[in-house]
Amino acid sequence: MDEISAIVSDTARRLLRGLAEAAGTWEDMPESAWTAGWQAIEDSGLLLALLPDGDGGLGLPLSEGLGLVRIAGSHHGPWPVVDTMLARRFAAENGQDVAAGPAAGGPSEMAPHQRDIAALARACQMAGALEAVLEMTTAYVGERHQFGRPLARFQAIQHSLAVLAGEVAAACAAADFACQRIAAEGHDPILAIGIARARIGEAVSRGTAIAHQLHGAIGYVREHRLHRYTTAMWRWRDEFGTQAWWTRRVGMAVIAEGSDGFWSSTVAA
Amino acid sequence: MKTLEFPAPPPRAGDEDLRREVRNFLESRLEGRSPLQRAESWNGFDRQFSRELGQRGWLGMTWPRKYGGHERTAFERYVVMEETLAAGAPVAAHWIADRQSGPTILRYGTEAQKEAILPKIAAGECTFCIGMSEPDAGSDLAATRTRAERQADGSWRVNGTKLWTTYAHEAHYMILFCRTSGSPADRHKGTSQMLVDMRATPGVTVNPVLDLMGQHHFNEVHFEDAILPAGSLLGTEGEGWAQVMGELAFERSGPERFLSSIQLLIELIGALQGAGGEGGRNAVGRLFAHLVTLRHMSRGVAALLERGDDASVHAAIVKDLGATFEQELPDIARSLIDEEPDLASTSHFASVLAYTTMAAPAFSLRGGTREILRGIIARQLGVR
Numbered sequence: 001m002d003e004i005s006a007i008v009s010d011t012a013r014r015l016l017r018g019l020a021e022a023a024g025t026w027e028d029m030p031e032s033a034w035t036a037g038w039q040a041i042e043d044s045g046l047l048l049a050l051l052p053d054g055d056g057g058l059g060l061p062l063s064e065g066l067g068l069v070r071i072a073g074s075h076h077g078p079w080p081v082v083d084t085m086l087a088r089r090f091a092a093e094n095g096q097d098v099a100a101g102p103a104a105g106g107p108s109e110m111a112p113h114q115r116d117i118a119a120l121a122r123a124c125q126m127a128g129a130l131e132a133v134l135e136m137t138t139a140y141v142g143e144r145h146q147f148g149r150p151l152a153r154f155q156a157i158q159h160s161l162a163v164l165a166g167e168v169a170a171a172c173a174a175a176d177f178a179c180q181r182i183a184a185e186g187h188d189p190i191l192a193i194g195i196a197r198a199r200i201g202e203a204v205s206r207g208t209a210i211a212h213q214l215h216g217a218i219g220y221v222r223e224h225r226l227h228r229y230t231t232a233m234w235r236w237r238d239e240f241g242t243q244a245w246w247t248r249r250v251g252m253a254v255i256a257e258g259s260d261g262f263w264s265s266t267v268a269a
Numbered sequence: 270m271k272t273l274e275f276p277a278p279p280p281r282a283g284d285e286d287l288r289r290e291v292r293n294f295l296e297s298r299l300e301g302r303s304p305l306q307r308a309e310s311w312n313g314f315d316r317q318f319s320r321e322l323g324q325r326g327w328l329g330m331t332w333p334r335k336y337g338g339h340e341r342t343a344f345e346r347y348v349v350m351e352e353t354l355a356a357g358a359p360v361a362a363h364w365i366a367d368r369q370s371g372p373t374i375l376r377y378g379t380e381a382q383k384e385a386i387l388p389k390i391a392a393g394e395c396t397f398c399i400g401m402s403e404p405d406a407g408s409d410l411a412a413t414r415t416r417a418e419r420q421a422d423g424s425w426r427v428n429g430t431k432l433w434t435t436y437a438h439e440a441h442y443m444i445l446f447c448r449t450s451g452s453p454a455d456r457h458k459g460t461s462q463m464l465v466d467m468r469a470t471p472g473v474t475v476n477p478v479l480d481l482m483g484q485h486h487f488n489e490v491h492f493e494d495a496i497l498p499a500g501s502l503l504g505t506e507g508e509g510w511a512q513v514m515g516e517l518a519f520e521r522s523g524p525e526r527f528l529s530s531i532q533l534l535i536e537l538i539g540a541l542q543g544a545g546g547e548g549g550r551n552a553v554g555r556l557f558a559h560l561v562t563l564r565h566m567s568r569g570v571a572a573l574l575e576r577g578d579d580a581s582v583h584a585a586i587v588k589d590l591g592a593t594f595e596q597e598l599p600d601i602a603r604s605l606i607d608e609e610p611d612l613a614s615t616s617h618f619a620s621v622l623a624y625t626t627m628a629a630p631a632f633s634l635r636g637g638t639r640e641i642l643r644g645i646i647a648r649q650l651g652v653r
């Protein structure tokens with residue numbers, strides 16, 4: 001990452017973190033607050049980050065634009081940030097006007113390669129959201145006391161948290177892998193996206209289960225932020241191709257190479 | 270963020286020529302090696318094979334030339350490691366030495382120790398064993414009781430017992446972790462590492478311990494007033510704990526922690542040709558996604574090693590995920606293919622399934638148990 005994109009991502013992180021933390025209970029948010037938040041996001045230029053060069057975007061390579069998508073996943077608020085980023089990219093690609101305003105409901109009418117990019121964006125969002133869930137869960141088990149000590153002092157809790165951390169590390173690595181592969185020559189980008197979706201989808205299942213378990217009942221209430229991430233990931237993992245569909249697609253490609261081609265496929269992936 | 274970032278490895282390390290060379294060599298050298306033999310993975314022992322790798326410059330690859338090394342990158346070394354594992358090559362005669370003993374000697378050894386031993390490892394002529402575990406010091410390595418006492422003439426007198434010592438019966442040397450002062454109650458204080466010549470030290474006895482397959486890989490090693498010459502100390506007296514943690518980081522860092530069951534995956538893909546349906550595709554897609562992600566993370570560990578950074582927590586994560594992945598494999602294979610596991614079967618799938626099922630329990634024990642690794646990860650998260 002060069003200096004400019006480091007500044008862009010720091011700025012985006014600060015903005016989105018502040019907005020997400022201030023959002024409170026989404027359902028109770030005054031409309032004026034929602035609109036002010038959206039305007040701040042719009043003003044930051046973030047929503048144009050996935051635009052192809054020369055279309056009024058930030059001039060970021062796609063892999064770095066997807067880095068911002070991951071940040072949006074980490075600081076998930078009630079605004080359709082990523083869906084609008086995608087809709088604007090696809091509109092520009094299709095030679096349409098880049099519509100102002102939020103693209104609630106996500107991009108419509110995608111060409112197959114656009115659907116693949118949207119699927120990868122979901123993978124990056126999930127990686128970012130899992131990072132946030134790890135952070136929240138680690139903090140919570142340090143604060144919450146039972147039996148006269150912080151939960152974090154119980155080995156069972158420490159080990160669950162370690163498993164969560166492993167899943168999050170794997171999800172982030174899988175997202176990085178796919179973002180790297182779509183930019184590199186000599187690899188099949190679709191296979192890489194499928195790998196990321198299959199691996200991250202599984203990390204979501206295991207990771208969200210642990211996060212809810214360690215939060216106890218408080219994590220199950222509407223006012224708590226945890227479910228903003230977990231319920232979002234339970235949708236994202238099956239959007240733009242379900243996890244099962246992506247997984248089978250990878251499996252089909254691998255089985256087609258046969259046992260002799262298996263290792264070569266692994267190295268070439 | 271609490272996430273442990275794995276640095277991005279280069280997508281291609283300019284390694285295609287090396288990879289092709291290694292593959293060509295392995296293809297002809299291992300012709301006729303059965304899938305069951307390949308499934309032994311890094312347990313397979315063949316001294317001549319290790320020598321041939323050494324002759325090709327594929328051992329001690331990253332070490333300085335003056336110690337017989339080849340000053341190549343961690344990524345080039347990674348290519349050789351993963352290609353030999355994927356091919357099921359018999360690497361045990363050099364694996365431990367190349368992976369951890371050599372790097373430990375390079376880091377802590379005296380000039381004399383480096384000159385005497387490293388070129389032999391790089392030539393594939395020198396087998397090492399790991400003298401850490403004891404009957405009463407497994408996960409709790411600091412409880413080690415084996416003791417080395419310095420004699421008036423500078424030599425060391427060693428008494429104690431090491432256990433589970435893989436290939437001690439074939440090894441030229443052991444790196445021994447032991448106590449040089451104090452008592453087990455002092456924990457990691459007062460511990461040191463020693464170089465033990467396994468062939469020329471009176472008072473050292475090696476007794477086989479057969480594993481559940483009846484195979485002889487590990488051993489019990491007794492030291493009874495064994496005398497190690499002056500100059501056997503490796504590194505600094507009393508610094509054994511820090512040194513052995515460094516050695517364990519090397520031990521846990523490689524692709525063998527998720528590639529040792531790859532033969533079963535290969536046989537499964539073969540058995541699924543024209544069969545398996547949606548369930549097979551789903552299972553293989555999932556396993557492949559795990560494998561490729563693990564490889565990406567593991568090459569990230571190589572990137573850390575290449576930069577000279579501490580990779581111990583990253584390595585613990587890859588090893589823990591890798592062991593879980595490998596231990597799931599036999600049951601997934603069983604759920605897809607209707608064949609009884611049988612070591613003696615002429616079906617490659619059946620024999621490799623039987624072998625891997627029996628090998629699997631060790632994956633989350635050897636090199637640090639699952640629980641110990643999770644403790645290391647939890648400490649990194651600040652909750653321990």
Ligand SMILES: Cc1cc2nc3c(=O)[nH]c(=O)nc-3n(C[C@H](O)[C@H](O)[C@H](O)COP(=O)(O)OP(=O)(O)OC[C@H]3O[C@@H](n4cnc5c(N)ncnc54)[C@H](O)[C@@H]3O)c2cc1C
Pocket residue numbers: 398399400401402403406407408409432433434435436487631634635636637638639640641
């Ligand atoms: C195939 C194989 C090869 C090996 N080769 C070598 C070798 O070459 N050299 C060598 O030195 N050693 C070797 N080992 C030994 C290996 O390092 C030990 O098995 C390992 O460190 C665990 O020690 P242990 O077997 O005594 O089990 P224990 O430490 O007794 O553990 C038993 C169980 O209790 C758990 N446990 C222990 N302490 C805790 C704790 N604090 N919290 C939670 N759970 C805990 C463990 O995780 C494990 O599940 C080998 C082992 C195997 C299986």
